[in-house]
Amino acid sequence: MKQSVKLIVGNWKMNGLGASLAEAEVLKDALEADPAACRVVLCPPATLIERMARLLGGGAVETGGQDCHDEPSGAFTGSVSAEMLADAGARLVILGHSESRASFAETDAGVAAKVETALAAGLEPIICVGETLEQRDAGEAIDVVSRQIAGSLPVSLTGQPFAVAYEPIWAIGTGRTPTLEEIEAMHRAVRAAMLKRLGAGGAAAPILYGGSVKPGNAAEILAVPEVGGALVGGASLKAEDFLGIIRGT
Numbered sequence: 001m002k003q004s005v006k007l008i009v010g011n012w013k014m015n016g017l018g019a020s021l022a023e024a025e026v027l028k029d030a031l032e033a034d035p036a037a038c039r040v041v042l043c044p045p046a047t048l049i050e051r052m053a054r055l056l057g058g059g060a061v062e063t064g065g066q067d068c069h070d071e072p073s074g075a076f077t078g079s080v081s082a083e084m085l086a087d088a089g090a091r092l093v094i095l096g097h098s099e100s101r102a103s104f105a106e107t108d109a110g111v112a113a114k115v116e117t118a119l120a121a122g123l124e125p126i127i128c129v130g131e132t133l134e135q136r137d138a139g140e141a142i143d144v145v146s147r148q149i150a151g152s153l154p155v156s157l158t159g160q161p162f163a164v165a166y167e168p169i170w171a172i173g174t175g176r177t178p179t180l181e182e183i184e185a186m187h188r189a190v191r192a193a194m195l196k197r198l199g200a201g202g203a204a205a206p207i208l209y210g211g212s213v214k215p216g217n218a219a220e221i222l223a224v225p226e227v228g229g230a231l232v233g234g235a236s237l238k239a240e241d242f243l244g245i246i247r248g249t
């Protein structure tokens, strides 16, 4: 397969105040001085999207959201729509992260509905899938993830820019990662499920790996066949750590 530019996405989760924008600025300055070999995105909490997008100016670092509602507007107290994210300056949005699947009891069909509204708002969705430790230990990981792909990717993704992120739940924030062989096997299975679901439309979108990616393990993970980038939580909060990952691409 042709090598395309890797996509490195930082997910700040529920971390970050106005003062944290200084980290985004350090990142931007470093990548303007010495451009990355990859595409770089930061997804701050919704409250910072507009300020971050203005600060970054859509240059070396793009801005994304972490979730959105599946309706474009309405009586949904506390929720943020895809259109609002786009209006604030986001260009991408993470959907179906295991933390939002768990907190909001999101189903695959619910994630697919969010993907539809994100596409309608002109956002590039990053759709997350991943198994629990119990599912992996039971030998069900590939089946579970393939089912999530079939249910969470609407056919309207065909021809649109999007990414899939494989994040084993037991690797998120734990410091544990699958072996490189396990990552490769899962990424090949994810690609097969994408092709089954979308036909040729599932051939080009990058498949990111997420879960305890750090400067020390990023280069070897990013070199695994079918790993098209990384979704990074904790190590994206400090520009220095995130740069260490970016420079490994």
Ligand code: PGA
Pocket: 011, 167, 171, 172, 173, 174, 210, 211, 212, 213, 231, 232, 233, 234, 235
């Ligand atoms: P982590 O989180 O890098 O802190 O493990 C990854 C994620 O949840 O996207």
